[in-house]
Amino acid sequence: MIHHQLGYPIVEIFEGKVRLILPEVSLKSSIPPKTPVFYNPAMARSRDIGVLFIRVCEDLPGGGLSVCDALAGSGVRGLRYLIETSRVGHLVSNDISREAVKLISVNVNVNGVSDRVTIENRDANSLLADYASRGERFHIVDIDPFGSPANYIGNAIMAVRGRGILAATATDTAPLSGVYPKTCLRRYGAISIKTEFYHEVGLRILVGYIARIGLTYDLGVDNLLAYRELHYFRCYVRVEPGVRRAEKTLDNIGFITYCSTCMYRRSIPLVDAALRSSPSLTVCPLCSSNLNFIGPLWIGRLASPSLCRSMVEEIERTVVTDRDHITRLLSYLEYEASMPPTYYTLDRIASKLRVETPSFEKIRDIIIGEGYRFSRTHFDPKGFKTDMDPITLLELLRRHLE
Ligand SMILES: C[S@@+](CC[C@H](N)C(=O)[O-])C[C@H]1O[C@@H](n2cnc3c(N)ncnc32)[C@H](O)[C@@H]1O
Structure with a gap:
């Protein structure tokens, strides 16, 4: 019956506590295809972490949360937030693809949650702009695109309620990490070069970009959780309205200066780099080589240690794909969160x-x-x-x- 409705071979699986109807091809291919609808089983861990985040995040109200899964694919991510956290009241699940929206509708129905989900078939930017202009902002906006999230961030950040969360995935890790510096400069307005800490550079450029977009709307941003896994970067930032918050955010945006001769490095807030131009910013104090500038990027914390701890404790009560892996990742993040940038x-x-x-x-x-x-x-x-x-x-x- 469902096969007939969708017109391609399907399989039924559970991810977390969500029952999913999916294109059979998504589970058979080593690289999941974009058509008929994209579903990547390897990203289940990223969705597990999203569920854990929402279950414990103290910055959000206890219940009745509104969530927008703006690039939803099969709908899995938003459905997991809705069904596995008991904090989400309403979900908007959107995708530009007609096939995706048909599948989202099937998945919403098989999970019996149609009264709590609005399905939209629109371009994510115009959807987010419309909701924001009507004043219907979300507690959580999730941006999970193919490649770069850069061109969605402006509308996404405007569609988040005060002190709500913007979550974003970037799979364009090569440009962000210095492999394609021109692409990074074009997309994120930031200089990235190859260093031994290139993964961290990429993640910090992503978070810094989101924060800089926030500043243009007089919004401050605080980063609650950011990490690198497999082929992607992911971050969860809290959006904080007000000029004072925005100015405080400036302290967390800056440059890293780096000496490729002797490995010396230092982070400098944007304000200091803009206001002072002393030789100490351009010449390595150890070996006198010229220093490279990397950024602008986020130089603040990459995670809240207490949030990571709560997420680790919550794993016991959550259905996750790989308990040991997620525990290890979050424990690393907890410990390294209080360390300065770069490794x-x-x-x-x-x-x-x-x-x-x-x-x-x-x-x-x-x-x-x-x-x-x-x-x-x-x-x-x-x-x-x-x-x-x-x-x-x-x-x-x-x-x-x-
Ligand atoms: C990486 S997939 C989403 C994966 C999904 N979030 C998950 O966890 O399985 C990206 C999705 O974005 C959709 N998409 C691409 N451009 C879009 C746009 N401008 N607006 C809305 N959706 C778009 C694609 O159809 C695709 O389903």
């Missing part, structure tokens, strides 16, 4: 100092022995972070490893 990698240290690759234990002992903090990072299995300033660290590493 170092064992391989780069070894190649720069022309020594054998050091162990984490050795580096950790050097750092902790000097009274500083050390953490691994979710960005890279061979990466680490520290609050030790780079000059002291690089000199100490030279002394201990060479």
Whole structure:
């Protein structure tokens, strides 16, 4: 019956607690096709994290939340938020594709939630602009496109209620991380170069871009959770109305200066970089090479540690695809959240100092022995972070490893 309605072979599965009718081809191909409707089983983890986020986020009202899944595909993401969090009152599930909307309708019906879902078949930008102009703003707007979310952010941020959440996915990780600098400059207005901490650069450019768009509307932004996984970046930011909030947000936007000769790096708030032009901003204090400027990007926290902890605790009560993986990811995020921007990698240290690759234990002992903090990072299995300033660290590493 459903097969007849949709006109292509289907399968029925459960993701989380949501029953889903999907194109059979989505589960059979190694790269899920865009037609007839896109569904990527590998992104279930990202949706699990979204469910955990909404279940514990203290910034949102306890119930009756309005959610817009603006690029919904099969509808899975919004349906999971609706069915698995008990906080969502109403969902707008939208997709520009007619086939997608037919499938969303089937999935809404098989889950028996049609009274709580409005299905729309529109361009996401015009949908979001309309809802915002009617004053029907959402507690949560989710932007999950193919590739870059950049051209949806303006309308999305305007469609979020005060202190609501804008969640966005970016799969254009190569431009963001410095592989295609011109594309990054064009899409995000930011300079990205290849560094050993390229994943972090990409994620911070994404969050920084959202924050800068917010500023143009006198909206402040605080980043609650941002991470890198598989082939994508994902962030959840709180939108905070008001000029004062917007000005405070400016403190979290800046540049990273980086020396590709000796690995020295430093983050500088935009305001300081704009108001001062001293040689210390352009010349490496360690080796006198010219410094690279990366950004503008987000230089504030990448996650709220208490939010990450609550999400880890919530995993026990949630149906997730890979409990261990998500626990590990969120635990890393919790610990590295209070560290300064950028990380170092064992391989780069070894190649720069022309020594054998050091162990984490050795580096950790050097750092902790000097009274500083050390953490691994979710960005890279061979990466680490520290609050030790780079000059002291690089000199100490030279002394201990060479
Ligand atoms: C990556 S898929 C969404 C995946 C979905 N959120 C999930 O979790 O499975 C992107 C979707 O955006 C839709 N789309 C592309 N351009 C759009 C636009 N301008 N407005 C609304 N939807 C659009 C596509 O049809 C596609 O279904």
